[in-house]
Structures are given as C-alpha cells and as structure tokens.
Amino acid sequence: MKSLKNHISLIVALFTVLFAVQIYVAVDRTIDAYETRLKNDYSIIVVANKALTVDEFKAMDSIIDRSEPIATDQVLQRLKGEMAPKNLELLKLTLPKFYRIYLSRFPTPEEIAKLQKRLEKNSSIQRVEGYAQTHDTVYKLMLLFKDVVQIFSIAIAAVTSLLILKEMRLWQFQHAERMSIMALFGAPVWLRSAVLFRLAIVDAIIATILVCIAFFIFEENGWMDMLLRTVGITIDLFDFLHDGIRSLIIALSVSIILTLTIVIGNDEEE
Amino acid sequence: MDKVIIAENLSLSYKEFETIISKASFSIDAGSFVFITGASGSGKSTLLKSLYGAIEPRGGQLVVGGVKMNKISTSKLNFLRRHIGIVFQDYKLIKEWTIEKNVMLPLIISGYTKEVSDPQIQKLLSHVKLTHQAGKYPPELSGGEQQRVAMARALAHNPILILADEPTGNLDEYSSEVIWNLLEGANTQLKTTIVVVTHRVPSSISVPYKHFHIEMGNIHEIA
Incomplete structure (x- = not known):
C-alpha cells in the first residue's frame, strides 16, 4: 500500500x-x-496599369506566393445597359488590371507595410490595398x-x-x-x-x-x-x-x- | 599470527579540535574475540565506525584486513565492506525486504544468484532458528528475532571480521544469550574475528577473549 x-x-x-x-x-x-x-484567407488587392505575371510579382517580394487576376467582366456586364457600346469598349481598354495577391506565410503588420511600400514603388502598380487594420x-x-x-x-x-x-x-x-x-x-x-x-x-x-x-x-x-x-x-x-x-x-x-x-x-x- | 586490525597512533574526531580517540595503538589478531568497553560517549562506537570506514582517521594509521583506511577510495572501501559483517544495536534491517532477502543482502552485493545463495541462506536461517519466519518482514518480528536476522546477515558471506556495536543493547536476557552464542559459534567454528563494542563484558562468555577499555580518549588492554 x-x-x-x-x-x-x-x-x-x-x-x-x-x-x-x-x-x-x-x-x-x-x-x-x-x-x-488566416494565411489562406488573407490576400492583398493590387491595381496595375498593365498585366503582370506571377513571376513579376514574386520578383518584387519573396513573401508573395501566387497572384490571381480579378475578373472585370461582371462589372462591365452590369454597365452594358447603361453605357453606349463604344464607351464600354473604351472603358474596357482603359480599365486597370486587378490582382489578388496571396502570401507564402502569415505576415506580421510590419511585413505588410514593407510589402505595400515595395509594391507601390513599381511603376506598373497604381494602388495597393493591404486591409492592414483588419489584419492587425x-x-x-x-x-x-x-x-x-x-x-x-x-x-x-x-x-x-x-x-x-x-x-x-x-x-x-x-x-x-x-x-x-x-x-x-x-x-x-x-x-x-x-x-x-x-x-x-x-x-x-x-x-x-x-x-x-x-x-x-x-x-x-x-x-x-x-x-x-x-x-x-x-x-x-x-x-x-x-x-x-x-x-x-x-x-x-x-x-x-x-x-x-x-x-x-x-x-x-x- | 596474522593481524586483522592494526592501529598506530590512531586519532579520531568528528570536528577538528574535538579529539575522541587520541593516538591509540593496538592490534587485533585474526580469529580472536575482542571486547571494547567504555562509558557512554567514550568513543567506542566511533572507533568501531572507523573500522568499517564510516569515519576516516584524523591522524595516525589504521589498517583493516590489509586495507589502509586513511583516505580510502570508495571502491576499496566497498571491497573491504564485502568482507566484513556488521551487527548494530538497532539491527539496520531493510524494512521493505523479507527476512530471507535481508539475510541474502551480502550475497546479492557479491553478485551471487538466488540459486547459488539459497542453500547458504536456508542453513543460516535454520542456525538462527528463523526458517519459519523467512517470508515475513522485519517489523513483524520481535527485537530478539530481528537481531538474529542481523547476525545471520553478518555471517552470510563468511566474513573475515564481524563488527558488533552493542548487539544486545536492546534485547532481553534470553535473546542476548542467543546472540552471544551465535557470536561465539562464529568465532570457534568459522574462525571469524569478532570485535564487539559493549558497556560490559557478559559473564556468560565462554571463549577466550581480549578486552580493550576506552577512557579519556585512550585505549588500554585489560588483562
């Protein structure tokens, strides 16, 4: 015992x-x-004035894993009835390219800020939206x-x-x-x-x-x-x-x- | 005659300036029966402790069984202790072990298997009249019986020397008699050297013996 x-x-x-x-x-x-x-769900939206490939994005920052172009067809379709076909064609040509950027790992807020700056430095990129506040x-x-x-x-x-x-x-x-x-x-x-x-x-x-x-x-x-x-x-x-x-x-x-x-x-x- | 213990100018103390035994010189022959007496606190148990290496000599020289006890290494001390049997006043039996296993302890330490040591253990248990108690544990036995177990354990490995510290100090007359008979038997039949520390030499002792007395830190032989 x-x-x-x-x-x-x-x-x-x-x-x-x-x-x-x-x-x-x-x-x-x-x-x-x-x-x-979170990493899988999280993405950055990039607006570019020309088409960019995944490799071009990866060259900007190694944290970038892949990119997905955001289709503009749906928006244009909606405007079909409201605009003249000629104007719509013009808009189609001048409309910027939208991309959703996915990262290889979950970034820190500092990494996001750095990435945003690096992307914005590229002349082809007009705007970057990192949704930093939600992410933070x-x-x-x-x-x-x-x-x-x-x-x-x-x-x-x-x-x-x-x-x-x-x-x-x-x-x-x-x-x-x-x-x-x-x-x-x-x-x-x-x-x-x-x-x-x-x-x-x-x-x-x-x-x-x-x-x-x-x-x-x-x-x-x-x-x-x-x-x-x-x-x-x-x-x-x-x-x-x-x-x-x-x-x-x-x-x-x-x-x-x-x-x-x-x-x-x-x-x-x- | 061979000497089992040789002490030359032996000094013993627990603290540096508190000498318990001072410059003692004596020797003990192999096969002899020796009593060491003295008043309480005279240092007789301390002397016995030095013989099994529990305390180191502070000065002089001490040789036990041919082994120098001054600055002795652990392995040498273990080797010496495997050739010594010790009996204590408080028996020092392992409470969680059976009587049989307690007696077997020195043989286990020497590396003997149960098969080899079993006949010797049975013989010893029969000798101390405890065969029927072999499976019991020490707390289940009386003081006298426990001391008989301790005696059997001390004899199990056929030691060259048995050191006994007040072996009958806690026992009644009958049990004391049994223990003295066992010690005498070991001395006469097995020629084992016996060194007993006690208050007084028992009157019933029938073997020839040497008697040392400790007083004021000095050891002298009583004729």
Missing part, C-alpha cells in the same frame, strides 16, 4: 508535467493551424492568445516543478535508509540505486500511458474537435506516435534526473 502511494505521487507529478506539455503542444498546433487558415486586429488577438498560453504553461511548469521537488525529497527520505544499509555492506552506487531507477522507469512508462489514454478519451469524445471545427480548424490533438514518444522521453528524463539527484545526494551524505 505504501509502495503504491509512492508510485502514485510520482506518477501524478509526471502525468501533470506531460499533460501540461501536451496541452502547450496542442495549443501551439492550433495556433499554427489558425495561422495557416486578428494578428494582435492571436499574439495575445499565444502570450496567455505561454504564461499559463510557465505557471504549470513552475507548479509541477515544485511537485517534483517535493516528491524528490520524499524519495530521498524513503530510500536513504535502505541505500545506507546497502552501502554498509559494500554495495556499489549502481546496485544501491537500481531499485530507484527501476521505480522511476516504471513510473515514467505508466505516466506516459495515462497521458496517451487521457488524450485518446479527448479525441474520442469529440467535443474539443467540434469546438475547433467551429473556427475552421482541424488538427490532431495527440499524435500517438510522435507525441507518445516525446512524452515518454520527457517522463524518462525527468524521472531519471530525479533519481540521479537522490543517488548523488545520498552519496554525498555518506
């Missing part, structure tokens, strides 16, 4: 660390997905969200560090007697601490399995997925291969560092 208690307290501490890390990863993944969505609001909101998540993660990391530190002291106290008795009979350090390492490894594996189960339940439950879909995001909350392996590595590292601290502490006491 006592041994089970020892296990549970370390497992809970490790589970908290892993859960916090995975939440941070999931949030980061969500923000990335949202960034991609969305981007600032996203940065705020990122900051909040970061602060939240640091707070969780601090609390769990305290939990682990407390656990470390408990372990040191619980195992010091056995280790010192073994030392009296000439047991080398590795043999004295073998049980601790075994415990730490088993607990790390159990904590990883529990985190996998928790996120599996999240995924299966679907409410989180549904919530994300409402803002147009589809992501994997938990990638069982990559996230599972990363969680196991973190759990093993934390528990082995914990054990090493106890072993070194015990050795110094002697």
Whole structure:
C-alpha cells in the first residue's frame, strides 16, 4: 500500500508535467493551424496599369506566393445597359488590371507595410490595398492568445516543478535508509540505486500511458474537435506516435534526473 | 599470527579540535574475540565506525584486513565492506525486504544468484532458528528475532571480521544469550574475528577473549 502511494505521487507529478506539455503542444498546433487558415484567407488587392505575371510579382517580394487576376467582366456586364457600346469598349481598354495577391506565410503588420511600400514603388502598380487594420486586429488577438498560453504553461511548469521537488525529497527520505544499509555492506552506487531507477522507469512508462489514454478519451469524445471545427480548424490533438514518444522521453528524463539527484545526494551524505 | 586490525597512533574526531580517540595503538589478531568497553560517549562506537570506514582517521594509521583506511577510495572501501559483517544495536534491517532477502543482502552485493545463495541462506536461517519466519518482514518480528536476522546477515558471506556495536543493547536476557552464542559459534567454528563494542563484558562468555577499555580518549588492554 505504501509502495503504491509512492508510485502514485510520482506518477501524478509526471502525468501533470506531460499533460501540461501536451496541452502547450496542442495549443501551439492550433495556433499554427489558425495561422495557416488566416494565411489562406488573407490576400492583398493590387491595381496595375498593365498585366503582370506571377513571376513579376514574386520578383518584387519573396513573401508573395501566387497572384490571381480579378475578373472585370461582371462589372462591365452590369454597365452594358447603361453605357453606349463604344464607351464600354473604351472603358474596357482603359480599365486597370486587378490582382489578388496571396502570401507564402502569415505576415506580421510590419511585413505588410514593407510589402505595400515595395509594391507601390513599381511603376506598373497604381494602388495597393493591404486591409492592414483588419489584419492587425486578428494578428494582435492571436499574439495575445499565444502570450496567455505561454504564461499559463510557465505557471504549470513552475507548479509541477515544485511537485517534483517535493516528491524528490520524499524519495530521498524513503530510500536513504535502505541505500545506507546497502552501502554498509559494500554495495556499489549502481546496485544501491537500481531499485530507484527501476521505480522511476516504471513510473515514467505508466505516466506516459495515462497521458496517451487521457488524450485518446479527448479525441474520442469529440467535443474539443467540434469546438475547433467551429473556427475552421482541424488538427490532431495527440499524435500517438510522435507525441507518445516525446512524452515518454520527457517522463524518462525527468524521472531519471530525479533519481540521479537522490543517488548523488545520498552519496554525498555518506 | 596474522593481524586483522592494526592501529598506530590512531586519532579520531568528528570536528577538528574535538579529539575522541587520541593516538591509540593496538592490534587485533585474526580469529580472536575482542571486547571494547567504555562509558557512554567514550568513543567506542566511533572507533568501531572507523573500522568499517564510516569515519576516516584524523591522524595516525589504521589498517583493516590489509586495507589502509586513511583516505580510502570508495571502491576499496566497498571491497573491504564485502568482507566484513556488521551487527548494530538497532539491527539496520531493510524494512521493505523479507527476512530471507535481508539475510541474502551480502550475497546479492557479491553478485551471487538466488540459486547459488539459497542453500547458504536456508542453513543460516535454520542456525538462527528463523526458517519459519523467512517470508515475513522485519517489523513483524520481535527485537530478539530481528537481531538474529542481523547476525545471520553478518555471517552470510563468511566474513573475515564481524563488527558488533552493542548487539544486545536492546534485547532481553534470553535473546542476548542467543546472540552471544551465535557470536561465539562464529568465532570457534568459522574462525571469524569478532570485535564487539559493549558497556560490559557478559559473564556468560565462554571463549577466550581480549578486552580493550576506552577512557579519556585512550585505549588500554585489560588483562
């Protein structure tokens, strides 16, 4: 029962660390997905006095990914009844070319301003509309969200560090007697601490399995997925291969560092 | 006769200017039975601690089992301790381990497998009359029984030397008698050197023994 208690307290501490890390990863993944969505939706309107190719646009700034000409036919069609065909023909010839410019990544407000200036420098371009204000609001909101998540993660990391530190002291106290008795009979350090390492490894594996189960339940439950879909995001909350392996590595590292601290502490006491 | 312990001008202290044992010189022959007596706080337990390397000599020289104890390395100390059996007043048994595993400890440390060490453990448990308690844990046993387990553990690896610190200090008369008989048996039958730290030499002891007394930091032999 006592041994089970020892296990549970370390497992809970490790589970908290892993859960916090995975939440941070999931949030980061969500923000990335949202960034991609924003990037796909976001475009700049360029008005040019002559036809421009994608390569010509790309030569102006490397952030430009592709360009789409905006068809003017619909506008002209609407004016058909109101204007004389001759005037309409003239308008068709003098009407500037409209382009929608898509970018390779989601830009910062500074990048947008720079891009706008660079495009406006080109003699073929008459006007650039970056919708900076709308873009700015969305981007600032996203940065705020990122900051909040970061602060939240640091707070969780601090609390769990305290939990682990407390656990470390408990372990040191619980195992010091056995280790010192073994030392009296000439047991080398590795043999004295073998049980601790075994415990730490088993607990790390159990904590990883529990985190996998928790996120599996999240995924299966679907409410989180549904919530994300409402803002147009589809992501994997938990990638069982990559996230599972990363969680196991973190759990093993934390528990082995914990054990090493106890072993070194015990050795110094002697 | 070979000397198991040689001390020359040995000084022991925990703090620099608080000498507990001062410039003591003595030797202990292999296969002998030795009592070290003294009043409380006289330094007898400190002397015993120096014999198993728990404290280092502050001055002079100390050799145990052919190993110099001055500035001894961890690996050398571990090697020496694998050839020594220690019995404490508070037994120092591992509470989470069964009696059988506690007795097996020195053999586990020496790298023996359970198959190899099992007959020796059964023999020892039978010798200390605890075969029926083999699967129990130390807190389930009486003080006397626990000290018998500690005795069996001290004998498990056929040590050259057994160091006992007040082995009967916490025991009743009957249990004390059993422990003295076990120590005498190890000395006469296995020729193991026994060094016992105690308040007074028990009257029931039947083997020839040497008696050192510690007073005011000095050690002298009592004829």
